[in-house]
Amino acid sequence: MKNEKLLYLETFGCQMNVSDSEKIASMLGEIGYSLTESHEEADLIILNTCSIRAKAEQKLYSLLGRFRELKKRNERLIVGVGGCVAQKEGRRLLRKVPFVNIVFGTHNLHLVADMVSAAEQGHRLVHVDFIDNDTRLDLFPKADGGGAVARFVTIMQGCDNYCTYCIVPYVRGREISRRSEDILDEIRTMAANGTREVTLLGQNVNSYGLKSPGECDFPRLLHTVASIDGIERIRFTTSHPKDLSPSLVSCFAEIPKLCGHIHLPAQSGSDAVLAGMERGYTRGDYLAKIEALKKARPDIQITGDIIVGFPGESEEDFQQTLSLLREVEYADQFSFIFSVRKETRAAGFADTVPYREKQERLSRLQQLQKGITLERNRSLVGTVQEILVEGKSRKGDQMFGRTDGNRIVNFTGDSSLAARIVPVRITRAFQNSLLGELQNEPGGGIHA
Ligand code: SAH
Ligand code: SF4
Ligand code: F3S
Numbered sequence: 001m002k003n004e005k006l007l008y009l010e011t012f013g014c015q016m017n018v019s020d021s022e023k024i025a026s027m028l029g030e031i032g033y034s035l036t037e038s039h040e041e042a043d044l045i046i047l048n049t050c051s052i053r054a055k056a057e058q059k060l061y062s063l064l065g066r067f068r069e070l071k072k073r074n075e076r077l078i079v080g081v082g083g084c085v086a087q088k089e090g091r092r093l094l095r096k097v098p099f100v101n102i103v104f105g106t107h108n109l110h111l112v113a114d115m116v117s118a119a120e121q122g123h124r125l126v127h128v129d130f131i132d133n134d135t136r137l138d139l140f141p142k143a144d145g146g147g148a149v150a151r152f153v154t155i156m157q158g159c160d161n162y163c164t165y166c167i168v169p170y171v172r173g174r175e176i177s178r179r180s181e182d183i184l185d186e187i188r189t190m191a192a193n194g195t196r197e198v199t200l201l202g203q204n205v206n207s208y209g210l211k212s213p214g215e216c217d218f219p220r221l222l223h224t225v226a227s228i229d230g231i232e233r234i235r236f237t238t239s240h241p242k243d244l245s246p247s248l249v250s251c252f253a254e255i256p257k258l259c260g261h262i263h264l265p266a267q268s269g270s271d272a273v274l275a276g277m278e279r280g281y282t283r284g285d286y287l288a289k290i291e292a293l294k295k296a297r298p299d300i301q302i303t304g305d306i307i308v309g310f311p312g313e314s315e316e317d318f319q320q321t322l323s324l325l326r327e328v329e330y331a332d333q334f335s336f337i338f339s340v341r342k343e344t345r346a347a348g349f350a351d352t353v354p355y356r357e358k359q360e361r362l363s364r365l366q367q368l369q370k371g372i373t374l375e376r377n378r379s380l381v382g383t384v385q386e387i388l389v390e391g392k393s394r395k396g397d398q399m400f401g402r403t404d405g406n407r408i409v410n411f412t413g414d415s416s417l418a419a420r421i422v423p424v425r426i427t428r429a430f431q432n433s434l435l436g437e438l439q440n441e442p443g444g445g446i447h448a
Pocket of ligand 1: 052053165166167168202203204238239240265267305306307336337338339340341
């Protein structure tokens with residue numbers, strides 16, 4: 001047997017899955033697997049899947065189709081499926097795809113290494129049981145101790161909101177807040193190893209701690225994270241508008257390390273559609289919160305998510321969404337056509353909008369947002385932005401980083417700038433990024 005075993009790991013879906021994949025890679029590293037970019041040479045293939053929309057799920061099956069040949073050529077190849085499709089399909093996946101060796105759900109990450117070891121001995125296994133919250137607190141997967149400049153830190157799992165269209169509560173289980181002392185320990189280790197920016201991660205971080213007796217709430221957690229030496233920037237995602245409290249809004253005025261960006265998905269600008277989605281706020285509530293945020297941090301950048309073609313959405317409802325985009329002036333927007341997930345309540349709603357109409361609405365919405373984004377990017381030309389330098393950009397002679405408001409900036413500079421916060425004058429604006437020039441501070445130095 002070879003000493004070094006190779007793992008090909010492909011991740012779909014949200015940041016939660018990306019973070020889970022980091023943890024999977026680190027746990028499998030402990031039993032001798034190192035990452036490869038090539039599925040052809042892999043001894044183990046793991047697909048960490050997403051089921052948020054039907055298309056995301058189809059991707060898994062088309063990839064598995066491609067791996068069938070590999071498995072024929074190499075009998076020892078182990079194929080594992082994790083994440084949200086694995087959670088939903090469970091044992092069915094083993095039946096549907098006979099060459100899959102292991103299936104692990106979203107609460108079973110901690111079993112991955114043992115499952116792979118069993119698969120090496122020829123076993124086929126499925127672990128998709130949800131674990132009750134008390135036990136889960138002890139099983140919360142930990143991030144590796146690496147010190148990348150900007151890292152994500154999971155502070156919550158699951159979701160209790162049950163928006164009528166959404167599968168997440170069914171595949172991620174009940175909402176649970178990780179212990180704040182564990183979160184802080186993890187961030188301190190990251191900071192000691194070179195991390196400068198953390199993004200606190202959960203499906204709805206605003207409700208952090210509220211269901212855990214004795215635990216602090218989210219604004220308190222932000223203040224404590226801000227007191228950790230070495231951490232220069234803090235972000236969080238995702239926020240549910242209904243739980244955006246006045247004390248969280250105040251954090252944007254009170255905590256200099258908290259970046260001026262918030263991802264606050266509205267989903268729709270129409271009260272009728274918001275009620276059908278059971279989002280728990282009206283357009284008016286949402287706009288009042290946006291106003292408060294802009295008051296607390298006048299340069300705040302707002303991004304969001306929109307679903308078009310929700311069952312019953314009329315042209316008038318859709319116009320309300322377009323006008324919301326103009327009113328909020330989002331820096332950017334992720335937008336999707338409503339996808340029926342049969343486990344959810346909206347699957348039972350009468351879907352009155354023809355698919356062509358949905359496609360048209362999506363493209364009208366995206367056109368509008370593109371214009372707003374470009375205009376906002378252009379308004380930054382000539383300004384000097386503080387950039388946390390993350391690394392070399394795809395163009396070899398440039399470095400890249402993000403503004404406080406989360407826009408990507410490429411600029412001429414060398415690797416010695418990595419992990420520092422430097423002033424960059426914005427010279428050009430594109431749709432998805434900005435171009436800039438490194439500025440020398442008065443006195444000649446560049447501040448770190
Ligand atoms: N917890 C986050 C969202 C996670 S899912 C929140 O509440 O904001 C990411 C996005 O996928 C959602 O914001 C929504 O816009 C989109 N989405 C979820 N279910 C969908 C569905 N059935 N069809 C289309 N888009 C969906
Ligand atoms: Fe899904 Fe709603 Fe929970 Fe977000 S808050 S994950 S959209 S159920
Ligand atoms: Fe997808 Fe699961 Fe995230 S469904 S969006 S990977 S929580």
